[in-house]
Amino acid sequence: MGLLVVGSIALDDIKTPFGQIVNALGGSSTYIALAASYFTKPIHLVGVVGDDFSKRHIEMFKKYDIDLEGLQIIKGEKTFRWSGRYHYDLNVRDTISTKLNVFQNFDPIIPDKSRKDRFVLLGNIDPVLQLNVLKQLINPMFTICDTMNFWIERKRNDLLKVMEKLDVFIINDSEARLLSDEPNLIKSAKIIREMGPKYLVIKKGENGAILFSDNVVFYAPAYPLEDVRDPTGAGDSFAGGFGGYLHKTQDLSLENLKRAVIYGSTMASLCVEKFGTKGIENLSSSQIYARFLEFKELSRFEDNTSGLKT
Amino acid sequence: MGLLVVGSIALDDIKTPFGQIVNALGGSSTYIALAASYFTKPIHLVGVVGDDFSKRHIEMFKKYDIDLEGLQIIKGEKTFRWSGRYHYDLNVRDTISTKLNVFQNFDPIIPDKSRKDRFVLLGNIDPVLQLNVLKQLINPMFTICDTMNFWIERKRNDLLKVMEKLDVFIINDSEARLLSDEPNLIKSAKIIREMGPKYLVIKKGENGAILFSDNVVFYAPAYPLEDVRDPTGAGDSFAGGFGGYLHKTQDLSLENLKRAVIYGSTMASLCVEKFGTKGIENLSSSQIYARFLEFKELSRFEDNTSGLKT
Numbered sequence: 001m002g003l004l005v006v007g008s009i010a011l012d013d014i015k016t017p018f019g020q021i022v023n024a025l026g027g028s029s030t031y032i033a034l035a036a037s038y039f040t041k042p043i044h045l046v047g048v049v050g051d052d053f054s055k056r057h058i059e060m061f062k063k064y065d066i067d068l069e070g071l072q073i074i075k076g077e078k079t080f081r082w083s084g085r086y087h088y089d090l091n092v093r094d095t096i097s098t099k100l101n102v103f104q105n106f107d108p109i110i111p112d113k114s115r116k117d118r119f120v121l122l123g124n125i126d127p128v129l130q131l132n133v134l135k136q137l138i139n140p141m142f143t144i145c146d147t148m149n150f151w152i153e154r155k156r157n158d159l160l161k162v163m164e165k166l167d168v169f170i171i172n173d174s175e176a177r178l179l180s181d182e183p184n185l186i187k188s189a190k191i192i193r194e195m196g197p198k199y200l201v202i203k204k205g206e207n208g209a210i211l212f213s214d215n216v217v218f219y220a221p222a223y224p225l226e227d228v229r230d231p232t233g234a235g236d237s238f239a240g241g242f243g244g245y246l247h248k249t250q251d252l253s254l255e256n257l258k259r260a261v262i263y264g265s266t267m268a269s270l271c272v273e274k275f276g277t278k279g280i281e282n283l284s285s286s287q288i289y290a291r292f293l294e295f296k297e298l299s300r301f302e303d304n305t306s307g308l309k310t
Numbered sequence: 311m312g313l314l315v316v317g318s319i320a321l322d323d324i325k326t327p328f329g330q331i332v333n334a335l336g337g338s339s340t341y342i343a344l345a346a347s348y349f350t351k352p353i354h355l356v357g358v359v360g361d362d363f364s365k366r367h368i369e370m371f372k373k374y375d376i377d378l379e380g381l382q383i384i385k386g387e388k389t390f391r392w393s394g395r396y397h398y399d400l401n402v403r404d405t406i407s408t409k410l411n412v413f414q415n416f417d418p419i420i421p422d423k424s425r426k427d428r429f430v431l432l433g434n435i436d437p438v439l440q441l442n443v444l445k446q447l448i449n450p451m452f453t454i455c456d457t458m459n460f461w462i463e464r465k466r467n468d469l470l471k472v473m474e475k476l477d478v479f480i481i482n483d484s485e486a487r488l489l490s491d492e493p494n495l496i497k498s499a500k501i502i503r504e505m506g507p508k509y510l511v512i513k514k515g516e517n518g519a520i521l522f523s524d525n526v527v528f529y530a531p532a533y534p535l536e537d538v539r540d541p542t543g544a545g546d547s548f549a550g551g552f553g554g555y556l557h558k559t560q561d562l563s564l565e566n567l568k569r570a571v572i573y574g575s576t577m578a579s580l581c582v583e584k585f586g587t588k589g590i591e592n593l594s595s596s597q598i599y600a601r602f603l604e605f606k607e608l609s610r611f612e613d614n615t616s617g618l619k620t
Contacts, residue, residue, distance in 0.1 A: 038618060039618060088493060089493045183398060183399045183400070184535075184536060184538065185516065185534075186534045186535060186536045187536050190536075204517065206495065207514065207518075208517075208529070208531075217534040217608060218608065218609070218611070219518070219531035219532075219609045220609070221518075221529035221531070221609065222529075224496045224520075224527040225494075225496060226494060226496045226497050226500075227494075255611070255612065258611040259611055259612075259613070259614075259615070262611060285617055285618040288618055289615075289617035289618055293613065296611070298527060298529050299528070299529045299530070299531065299609035301528070301565070301569055301572060301606070302565065302569075303569070303602070303603065303606060304569075305559075305599075307595055307596065307599035308349060308558075308595040308598055308599055
């Protein structure tokens with residue numbers, strides 16, 4: 001049984017103060033699948049593209065051993081396109097254009113073999129489609145899901161239905177505040193976990209990520225990067241590293257989820273160092289593990305005291 | 311020899327969505343001295359107040375064993391007053407009024423015994439005064455200094471002169487970006503450390519704090535607080551816990567500075583739970599140590615893997 005990944009596949013045009021790329025392979029499930037591929041296989045990708053989707057992009061998925069039985073290629077139509085520009089402060093992004101194209105009528109059909117997959121990673125797409133995917137699965141054991149402010153605002157009720165079925169819900173801090181209508185992030189996390197997810201991960205960009213469980217809060221720092229070239233895909237790479245590591249280890253203990261958060265942060269930090277998917281291409285296992293260990297060192301301190309008493 | 315603390319002493323009126331206080335003891339050196347008093351003594355406070363400063367406030371300093379030989383009480387004049395209001399999102403604060411009063415002509419005179427102090431903690435005041443203090447010291451060994459955007463914008467050259475003499479410079483993230491004119495915080499830290507300070511601590515409020523040294527970055531998480539009632543004095547309490555712990559241990563190794571950052575974060579997290587100085591009053595050593603240990607748990611994870619190889 002494999003790791004089922006469902007989300008968007010896109011062709012991106014990205015401009016940042018440090019350069020630009022056009023026609024680049026993008027979309028939530030692309031980053032998720034690539035990042036997860038370093039940890040585990042098989043990865044079953046379900047998505048849709050048009051017949052403008054190049055062989056080069058197909059080859060890329062194959063290179064990383066990503067199973068494409070669930071990839072629909074719609075003849076005479078075009079692939080989902082996104083174009084965005086980042087400001088000098090990379091936290092600010094303008095979407096220049098979004099052309100849904102084939103995505104407008106996407107109906108994710110899960111191939112028979114993938115309906116048995118017990119680990120599911122739902123990338124950021126319409127919660128109606130996310131629900132549709134979950135309904136096709138025979139006996140899912142562990143479901144991880146991402147979303148964005150657009151769906152929180154426009155499809156809140158559908159999103160709430162998805163949330164009831166989740167093991168891990170992954171969102172960023174502004175999305176958490178929007179969803180819970182609560183500025184304090186710790187209270188916000190409580191409110192969101194009451195909506196269904198067993199675990200909640202709140203991503204905070206350059207401020208790291210936080211994992212919430214019953215009475216447990218775990219902080220993962222952000223890797224101190226001097227050169228962030230393109231933040232696109234960071235959150236999806238996080239989800240891919242997180243889910244890929246969990247699928248590899250098949251260990252769903254809280255302690256292992258903490259490690260998964262660090263592997264997620266590792267993949268996100270590698271992603272943003274280069275444009276598009278380049279930061280998560282051609283990595284070695286030892287490169288990924290070396291960064292994981294650096295994360296450990298970032299927040300390590302020893303308590304050699306026995307308190308304040310003198 | 312003691313820990314010399316120089317900064318403002320104020321009477322504050324504070325309003326937050328959770329309540330308000332008037333005429334409360336405040337100012338940078340008040341919070342610093344109180345927070346540090348749990349770790350070490352003697353603490354030599356140098357500051358100025360008017361004759362409206364109540365006995366109750368003097369008694370408060372005495373209760374925490376804070377030496378007031380350097381406290382100037384100016385007859386016929388009034389104490390520095392600050393009045394501020396926090397928004398629903400506690401990260402946003404309006405200053406309603408600032409009345410410098412006695413602070414306008416403050417000339418910090420360091421008592422003879424304190425001129426020998428080797429640990430100095432300069433709270434946020436005019437960098438001209440901070441320089442003036444440093445010139446009076448006989449043989450300072452370890453100097454810690456805080457500042458704010460106002461001085462970065464209005465007295466940059468004086469601040470740069472102070473920075474040349476510092477062991478530890480403590481600022482928040484927006485101040486770091488302002489001072490360095492660089493949005494990337496890691497690059498910003500490099501630029502600022504080149505201005506003089508051996509170590510730099512960047513405070514990030516609800517995102518923790520980062521310690522920068524040569525080739526070392528240490529992240530302290532923020533304590534996950536559901537009820538932040540009043541953020542006033544958090545940064546000063548951080549400085550007090552940080553400096554108090556270092557003075558107590560007299561250990562200036564990087565590993566001990568990391569612990570000092572956690573003790574600083576501990577005091578800041580206790581401070582914001584109540585109004586004004588109330589959060590750092592009447593604490594027990596074991597209460598402070600318990601929170602220190604909770605900080606350790608917040609970012610702890612074990613690496614039981616030997617990498618990604620399967």
